[in-house]
Structure formats: C-alpha cells, structure tokens
Amino acid sequence: MIKIEKRNDVPMALYFFTPFIAIILTILGGGIIFYILGFNPIEALKFYFITPISNLYGLSELLLKATPLCLIAIGLSFCFKSNNWNIGAEGQLTFGAIVGGGVALLFYNQEGFYILPLVILAGAIGGMIFALIPAILKTYFNTNEILVSLMLVYVSKLLLDYLVVGPWSNPEGFNFPETRQFSDSSRMPLLFEGLRIHAGIFLALAAVMLSWFILYKTYLGFQIKVSGLSLKTAKYAGFKGKTMILVVFMISGACAGLAGVGEITGPIGQLHRMISPDYGFTAIIVAFLGRLNPFGIIFASLVVALTYLGAETAQIFLQIPKYTGQVFQGMILFFLLASDYLLFFKVKILNLKKNELRH
Amino acid sequence: MYKNFFRYLISAIFLLGFSVNSNADFKVGFVYVGPTGDHGWTFQHHEGRNAVEAAGIKTTFVESVPEGADAERVIRQLAQSGHDLIFTTSFGYMDPTNKVAKDFPNVKFEHATGYKREHSNVSTYSARFYEGRTLLGHIAGKMTKTNTIGYIASFPIPEVIRGINAMTLAAQKVNPNIKTKIVWVFTWYDPGKEAEAAQALIDQGADVIMQHTDSTAPVQTAEKAGVWSFGQASDMQRFAPKSILTSIIDDWAPYYVERAIAARDGKWNQQDTWHGLKEGMVAMGPYNSAMGADLVKEVEQLQKDLASGKVHSFTGPIYDQKGNILVAEGKVADDGMLAGMSVYVKGVEGDIPK
Numbered sequence: 149m150i151k152i153e154k155r156n157d158v159p160m161a162l163y164f165f166t167p168f169i170a171i172i173l174t175i176l177g178g179g180i181i182f183y184i185l186g187f188n189p190i191e192a193l194k195f196y197f198i199t200p201i202s203n204l205y206g207l208s209e210l211l212l213k214a215t216p217l218c219l220i221a222i223g224l225s226f227c228f229k230s231n232n233w234n235i236g237a238e239g240q241l242t243f244g245a246i247v248g249g250g251v252a253l254l255f256y257n258q259e260g261f262y263i264l265p266l267v268i269l270a271g272a273i274g275g276m277i278f279a280l281i282p283a284i285l286k287t288y289f290n291t292n293e294i295l296v297s298l299m300l301v302y303v304s305k306l307l308l309d310y311l312v313v314g315p316w317s318n319p320e321g322f323n324f325p326e327t328r329q330f331s332d333s334s335r336m337p338l339l340f341e342g343l344r345i346h347a348g349i350f351l352a353l354a355a356v357m358l359s360w361f362i363l364y365k366t367y368l369g370f371q372i373k374v375s376g377l378s379l380k381t382a383k384y385a386g387f388k389g390k391t392m393i394l395v396v397f398m399i400s401g402a403c404a405g406l407a408g409v410g411e412i413t414g415p416i417g418q419l420h421r422m423i424s425p426d427y428g429f430t431a432i433i434v435a436f437l438g439r440l441n442p443f444g445i446i447f448a449s450l451v452v453a454l455t456y457l458g459a460e461t462a463q464i465f466l467q468i469p470k471y472t473g474q475v476f477q478g479m480i481l482f483f484l485l486a487s488d489y490l491l492f493f494k495v496k497i498l499n500l501k502k503n504e505l506r507h
Numbered sequence: 508m509y510k511n512f513f514r515y516l517i518s519a520i521f522l523l524g525f526s527v528n529s530n531a532d533f534k535v536g537f538v539y540v541g542p543t544g545d546h547g548w549t550f551q552h553h554e555g556r557n558a559v560e561a562a563g564i565k566t567t568f569v570e571s572v573p574e575g576a577d578a579e580r581v582i583r584q585l586a587q588s589g590h591d592l593i594f595t596t597s598f599g600y601m602d603p604t605n606k607v608a609k610d611f612p613n614v615k616f617e618h619a620t621g622y623k624r625e626h627s628n629v630s631t632y633s634a635r636f637y638e639g640r641t642l643l644g645h646i647a648g649k650m651t652k653t654n655t656i657g658y659i660a661s662f663p664i665p666e667v668i669r670g671i672n673a674m675t676l677a678a679q680k681v682n683p684n685i686k687t688k689i690v691w692v693f694t695w696y697d698p699g700k701e702a703e704a705a706q707a708l709i710d711q712g713a714d715v716i717m718q719h720t721d722s723t724a725p726v727q728t729a730e731k732a733g734v735w736s737f738g739q740a741s742d743m744q745r746f747a748p749k750s751i752l753t754s755i756i757d758d759w760a761p762y763y764v765e766r767a768i769a770a771r772d773g774k775w776n777q778q779d780t781w782h783g784l785k786e787g788m789v790a791m792g793p794y795n796s797a798m799g800a801d802l803v804k805e806v807e808q809l810q811k812d813l814a815s816g817k818v819h820s821f822t823g824p825i826y827d828q829k830g831n832i833l834v835a836e837g838k839v840a841d842d843g844m845l846a847g848m849s850v851y852v853k854g855v856e857g858d859i860p861k
Contacts, residue, residue: 205587209580313662314861315692322622323663323849324598342610344579408623415576420573422599460581463569464536464588470571489563 152496162372166446166491167437170483171448171451177479186302187466195465196476208343210318210453212415216407216424218352220431222359223403225440228397229363230372231379236282236297236396237404238428240275244405244413245249246311247274249290249419251317251413252334253327263333268351275405276398278304283397288389293397301428326420336414348410355403360400361443372396404428425456432479440459452477517822524557533771535763536585537568538578540597547721547740548695548757550598552619553782554741555759557781559767570790577681581607585645586611592770594763595619605629615770620666622846635783637673637845638813639755639845641820642791642806643737645676646752647715649802651767654684657708659689659701659718660831663859665848672852673820674717679854687855688713698724708733726751737763742792753806759786781842784814821845827852 178196179189200206220237227234240255248271255263282296309325318328363369373464375382382389411423433451438445459473537556541549549743551568551569560566566802567590572581578600586607592615595604608616608626616629624631647656656678660667671687677684688711690704701720705728708716715735718725723746727735730747738744738754769775775839782788791810794803812818821840824834827850834840 205583212576309693314628322665322847325662381691413577416600420574422573425573425575425577429618457580460569460572460577460584464567464584466568470569503581 151486151496151498153496155492155494158386158491161169162491166439167444167484168295169487170437170480173483173487174476174479177483178476179296181472181475185468187468192462192468195462197454198452199465201459204502205343206457208345209457209480210450211345211349213447213453213456214412214446215349215352216411216427217431217434217452218445219257219355220404220428221351221409221434221438221445221449222355222433222434222442225438225442225445226363226372226399226436228294228376229440230375230392230396232241232283232286232393233294233394234282234297234400235294235432236277236279236301236428237400238424239297239301239304240278240401240404240428241408241411241428242301242308243408244271244275244401245272245408245419245423246304246308247277247463248405248409249327249330249412250316252330253290253419254332255493256403259331259333261333264336264413265412266271267334267407269410272402272403273405274290275401275403275408277401277403279397280394283372283394287393307420308423309421309449312421316385316419318418322506327418329418330413336410336411337415344412344415348406349413351406351410355406356442356446359399363442368392368395375407391483404431407431430477433477437480437484455480520560523815532589533564534590534592534748535564535566535767535770535807536590536593536594537566538572538585538593538600539595540567540572540599541721541781542570543568546723546743546746547594547720547722549756549852551741552594552759555763556594559759559763561762562614564771573861579603582607582616583610587616591615592617592767592775615775624777624779624819629765630776630778630780632782633666634759635781636755636757636789637669637820639675639789639791640670640673641813642753642810643717643755644674645677645681645809646798646802646806647674647717647735647737648678648680648682650680650717650752650798651682651685653712653714655681655711655713655715656685656687656704657711657713657716658687658688658689659704659716659720660848661720661859662693663691663849665816666844668851668859669845669848670719671855672825674846675852675854676821676825684821685854689855689857691860692720694720694755696721698722698746701725702728703731705736705810706732723747738792744792749797751792752795752798756790756792758787758790784810785816812819827851849851 179193182189182192201210206362215493222238229434248267252267256429281300284289287298313325316327333413336348339345371387402439412419416423430452434445434448438448455473455476459470462468463470539549539552543549543553556566556568569581570792574576574597582595582603594617596619598620601623602617604616604618605623605625608629612628616689618631621631625718673795674689689707690707692700692704694700701722702724705716705725709732716725716729718739720849721740723743725738726743726747730750735752737750738748740757742754742756744751819839821834823834823838824836827833
C-alpha cells in the first residue's frame with residue numbers, strides 16, 4: 149500500500165536547489181544513454197557540455213542562443229506566476245518578428261540611427277498585440293488560454309509563410325521563400341568583431357532587471373504573486389483580475405516579440421520561414437527550470453542553450469544523433485517535475501496488517 | 508649560407524610533415540537539412556557521403572540543421588574542427604556558407620543548389636533534374652487515360668518551374684491533349700500536406716501524380732487510389748510498388764568522391780557544376796513493367812539521347828501560357844534562360860503564385 153501525503157514544511161533553500169538536482173540527474177541519465185548507445189560516457193559528456201564553450205566563439209554562441217530563451221522565459225514567468233498558461237510564446241515571437249521585420253523592410257534601402265529602435269519597438273508591439281488575443285478572449289469570453297495561444301502559433305507561422313513566399317519575397321531572389329536582406333541600420337550592433345553575440349543581450353538583461361523590480365517591488369507584482377497562490381484570495385483582496393491578466397499577457401508577448409526581432413535583426417538579417425527553432429516552446433522549460441525567478445531564468449537559459457550547442461558538437465565529433473539534444477531537454481523537465489513532486493509530497497509505503505485492512 | 512640552408516631544411520621538413528599529416532587527417536564535412544532517414548533529399552546526400560567514406564576518406568555529418576541562425580555555427584564548427592572540404596546540402600545554407608568561407612580561406616566549401624560564390628573557396632553544384640522530368644513527361648503522356656497530370660510543387664523557384672515545364676513539354680509531344688494541374692504546398696517535406704495535395708489532384712481527375720517534394724506520402728496516396736506515380740530524389744519503389752512507374756534519383760556519389768579526392772590532392776578549383784543524365788548525377792530508377800516493353804524501350808532510347816545531347820529537354824518551338832514564343836523553332840534554351848525560368852509553358856493550368 150502506497151500513501152501520498154503533502155509535506156507542510158518545504159524549506160525554500162531546497163526548493164531552489166532541486167533544479168540543480170534535476171541537472172545532475174540529467175547528466176547522469178545522459179551518461180547512461182551514451183553508454184547504452186556504445187559511446188564512452190565521460191568523453192561524450194565532455195563533448196556535450198565542455199567542448200562547445202571551451203573557446204570565445206563558443207561562449208558567444210552560448211549567449212547568442214540563451215538570449216531569446218531568457219527573454220521569452222522572463223515574459224512567461226509573469227503569466228505562469230499568476231496562473232495564466234500562455235503556451236503560445238512561439239506565435240508571439242513569430243508575429244513580433246513579422247511586424248518588426250515589416251518595418252525593417254520598409255527601410256531596406258535607407259540608413260539612419262532611428263531605424264533599429266523603431267524595428268525593435270515594432271517587434272515588441274507586435275508580440276504584445278498577438279498575446280492580447282488569448283488574453284481578451286480569456287477575460288471577456290471565458291475561453292481557455294492554453295488552446296487559443298497554442299493554436300495562434302500556427303496562425304502566425306502560416307502568416308509568415310505567406311508573406312515570405314508572396315508579397316514580401318525578395319524581388320531579386322528568384323522566388324525563393326525569403327525577404328530582402330535588411331539594411332545595416334536595421335541590424336543589431338555586434339559586440340565583438342568576429343563573434344555573433346549582439347546588443348540584443350542587453351535587452352534580455354534589462355528584461356531580467358525590470359521583471360525583478362516589477363515582481364518584487366511593485367503592487368502589480370504583489371497582485372501577480374497572490375493571484376498565482378490563490379485566485380480566491382486575490383478576489384477577496386479586491387484585485388482587478390481582468391486588467392492583471394491583460395497586463396501579464398502583454399508583458400509576455402512583448403518579451404517574445406523582442407526575442408523574435410532580436411533573431412531577425414541579429415544573426416539572421418532577413419525574414420524567412422526558419423527564424424526560430426521553437427524557442428517559444430523551449431522557453432517554457434527554461435521558465436520552470438529557473439523557478440520563474442528572474443535570476444534563476446538567466447542560469448536556466450544558459451543550461452538549456454548549452455544542450456543545443458552540445459548536441460551539435462557531439463554529432464560533429466562523435467556522430468551521436470543530434471536529437472539527443474531534445475532528449476536532454478526532455479530529461480531536465482522530467483527530473484525537475486519528479487523532484488518537485490517528491491519535494492512537496494511524501495511517499496509512504498505502509499505495511500498494513502490484516503486486521504487493519506478490515507476497517 | 509648555412510643559416511639559410513637550415514632554414515630551408517626546417518621549413519621543408521615542417522611542410523613535408525604538415526602535408527603528410529594533412530593528407531592523413533583530410534576530413535570532409537556534410538551539413539544536412541533533414542534526417543538521414545528521410546528517404547528523399549537528405550538520404551541521397553548521405554549515400555553520397557557513404558561513397559566518399561568508402562573511397563577511404565574520413566567524413567562527418569550533421570543532420571537536421573535548421574536553415575536559420577544555427578546553420579552558420581554548424582558550418583563554422585566543421586571548419587574549425589579540421590574539416591578541409593564542407594558540403595552544405597540545402598539552398599538555405601547559401602549565405603552562411605559564404606560567410607564562413609570568408610573566414611576560412613584554406614577550407615573548401617561546396618554549396619548545393621545555390622548561386623552565390625562570393626569567395627574563391629566556394630563552389631556550387633546542382634543537378635539537371637529537368638532531364639529526368641522530360642522522361643517522366645513522356646511516360647505520363649503515354650500512360651494517362653484522363654489526359655490530366657497532377658503535380659505537387661514546393662516553391663515557385665526556377666528549379667521547380669523548370670521541372671513542370673520540361674515534364675509538360677515532353678508529355679505534349681506524345682499526347683497533345685495533356686493538361687498539367689499543380690498544387691503548391693510551400694514545403695519541401697510535410698507528409699501530411701503532400702498526401703492531401705495528392706488526394707486533391709486525384710479528385711480533380713489526375714491519374715498520374717508526380718512530386719517536387721521529398722516525402723513518400725504522395726506515392727503512397729497514389730498507390731492507395733490506384734493511380735500512377737513517380738518517385739522523387741531516391742528510388743521510392745518499395746513504398747508504392749504497383750503505382751511507381753520510375754523514380755528520378757539524385758546520385759551525388761560520383762561528384763562527392765571526385766571533389767573530395769581533388770581537394771585532398773590539392774587539385775580542387777572553384778566551379779559551378781550542373782550535371783545531368785550524361786554525368787550520372789541524375790539517374791532513373793527501374794521502370795515498372797506495367798509500362799509495357801515498347802514504352803520502356805522508347806524511354807530508354809530517350810534517356811540515351813538526352814544523355815548524349817542529341818535531344819534537349821527545351822527544344823523550340825516553346826510557347827508560354829499566352830502563346831508568346833519563348834524558344835524559336837530549331838533552337839534550344841540556353842543555361843541562362845533555364846536558370847532564371849519563371850513562366851509556365853502552354854498547357855500548364857493556373858498561375859505561378861506571386
């Protein structure tokens with residue numbers, strides 16, 4: 149007989165420690181998988197987690213990859229903390245990239261210091277508007293935000309497909325599904341010669357600071373946290389629930405939109421169909437691994453970014469299938485949820501006697 | 508004098524050691540857009556890689572590399588980790604390939620299906636798939652009962668339009684009443700969409716289906732519906748043994764082996780390669796016996812004539828949809844015209860999506 153009991157006194161320190169346990173278990177689990185696949189686990193793990201960041205270029209790539217993940221996860225933390233399940237960050241990213249990219253294309257043959265800020269602003273607004281759709285439907289029509297935000301991902305991706313194949317395709321591009329290259333004034337400035345890390349990282353850092361301030365130092369942050377803990381309490385306290393839902397979705401959408409615009413004005417430099425390898429979905433793992441805490445999210449985005457890079461390096465050096473990257477991301481989430489469960493619940497194996505059973 | 512002698516000796520030893528070393532360490536990298544098991548585009552590039560490996564040259568591949576921001580990192584990592592020749596096997600790698608090539612002048616790059624060779628260490632290569640389409644058109648024109656050929660097309664780029672036109676021209680030659688219906692799916696690989704497109708074409712009366720997409724879904728749909736079909740990129744016969752009349756096979760192996768050996772021996776030069784049936788970069792799968800011995804013979808003869816240059820896929824007179832002349836009688840389209848082809852020929856239904 150197994151009995152599950154809620155634990156009452158979960159120490160905060162342990163709560164923030166479990167992500168590390170999850171990561172360690174993932175690394176051990178990964179080692180076992182590599183061993184079963186016939187690789188030397190130590191060597192494989194070295195290629196996975198150390199080689200990718202053993203030089204300056206690798207570090208730059210890690211930050212480049214972590215930037216959109218961190219931005220999106222910061223936005224998502226506002227939604228998730230207040231019990232709003234925005235699953236459609238990928239769509240908000242795509243729509244932000246469309247709006248920002250549209251502005252960049254307007255200025256494709258012009259130069260000027262004002263262009264990049266305009267493009268970035270347009271991207272944030274685009275993401276914000278797109279996130280407002282599930283928010284408004286939720287607050288005024290009582291729809292399920294999980295479904296609406298998820299389905300809107302496909303809407304935005306198909307819209308992007310349509311634009312890059314049709315009206316926005318490069319007139320000199322032989323009908324290939326891509327737009328013109330943006331002008332240099334629409335591109336994020338690079339931080340170092342020869343590396344791809346760009347000014348977008350400052351957007352992510354600013355988002356971290358700002359979100360910490362909002363969540364822990366403002367009335368809005370207090371509302372968000374209380375709503376997350378108990379919707380009823382929030383209602384009794386007289387919080388305006390509808391406004392808060394709209395606000396958290398707008399913050400979340402704006403962050404995803406910024407991530408999208410950072411990708412197209414950073415490493416990509418144009419719009420095409422492959423602007424994001426599902427950053428919007430992976431960021432959900434990042435948000436939870438970071439415990440929805442702004443500084444935790446920085447750390448989590450670096451860890452998850454490393455699983456992408458490691459998968460590539462491991463394939464190049466050992467020909468380990470690239471899909472192990474997704475296996476690692478899945479394992480991190482699995483071990484995190486499992487350790488959370490064990491943290492909050494006690495599993496008791498009861499040794500019942502016969503007479504006890506009769507009662 | 509002695510000083511100089513020693514200097515030469517040391518550099519000679521160093522160079523010798525280096526060249527011997529680099530010969531043994533010579534490595535070729537491949538970047539694939541899909542998984543090696545897609546049974547289409549990437550599968551064939553992987554077969555080419557296997558041939559290079561069989562020729563005694565070490566290779567590495569990275570599969571399913573998205574054509575976005577990640578491509579540049581993967582290509583750069585291959586260049587950094589001692590690969591001397593790198594094949595990037597999808598159109599979307601064009602800009603990243605050229606960008607990395609600039610920073611690694613000693614590494615050779617080969618980009619498939621692109622047109623940018625911005626640095627002297629970048630070559631491009633592609634196949635004259637349209638020659639295969641001419642053979643398919645001939646077969647389709649003879650096999651169709653409804654005079655309607657269904658064509659699943661990916662993107663309205665010159666390569667795809669060239670294929671549609673070559674097929675239609677060849678089919679018209681043997682059957683003047685032929686009509687080509689097209690469904691644009693705007694993807695290279697999406698089994699669901701491709702199957703739907705095949706079904707839509709069959710519902711519109713097409714009894715021969717062909718595809719310029721990479722999954723096996725269209726041939727499987729055709730097999731179920733009892734209509735004819737053709738395999739794409741690799742021999743897809745085993746996925747639809749009754750329905751498939753033949754396949755256009757992309758055979759990259761001879762080219763990859765030739766280029767890898769040239770690079771290893773220091774004889775690699777920048778070039779733009781466009782090979783077809785003649786060189787074997789385009790090959791045909793086995794012909795279905797349902798075609799009948801006469802038709803098989805005819806097609807085999809046509810295949811030989813295309814390979815020898817006796818017959819050209821685009822021989823005038825060729826008219827566009829409005830009846831304007833594109834290629835005059837007795838002339839053949841030159842490569843420049845083929846490379847930029849952006850209008851349908853007469854007999855193709857619908858408009859090119861804009």
